[in-house]
Amino acid sequence: MAPADDVEEVLRLERELQSRACRTDPVRADELLADDFLEVGASGRRWDRASALGLLREEAAAHDAGEIEVLDLEGRAIAPGVVLVSWDSHRAGRRARRTSLWCWRDGRWQQVHHQGTLLP
Numbered sequence: 001m002a003p004a005d006d007v008e009e010v011l012r013l014e015r016e017l018q019s020r021a022c023r024t025d026p027v028r029a030d031e032l033l034a035d036d037f038l039e040v041g042a043s044g045r046r047w048d049r050a051s052a053l054g055l056l057r058e059e060a061a062a063h064d065a066g067e068i069e070v071l072d073l074e075g076r077a078i079a080p081g082v083v084l085v086s087w088d089s090h091r092a093g094r095r096a097r098r099t100s101l102w103c104w105r106d107g108r109w110q111q112v113h114h115q116g117t118l119l120p
Helices: 003-018 026-032 049-062
Strands: 033-040 046-048 069-079 082-091 094-105 108-118
Touching: 003 026, 003 069, 003 082, 003 094, 003 108, 026 033, 026 049, 026 108, 033 049, 046 049
Parallel strands: 033 108
Antiparallel strands: 033 046, 069 082, 082 094, 094 108
């Protein structure tokens, strides 16, 4: 895959990961998050892979989480097999600036890091 194709594929996966369909599908979410995944949420809280997947299960059970609007999605290859994604989210009146790091591992793209920062 050429770097431009890599970036486009990762942007598609980032959008998928933020979709209700993916967030309520534990098998798919599990595939997209790396074993060593780490998130620093907009709240400042740190989440490892297990706690992030648990949060998604709770969100799916609640049925009232609302859609995540993905705005200004951009990506760039920063090394072979590594893509940095940035975007803004809007959900239930809360806005955040977000970045994700995706790595090519075991023949697929996986998110290894995610950061959210609240916007005023």
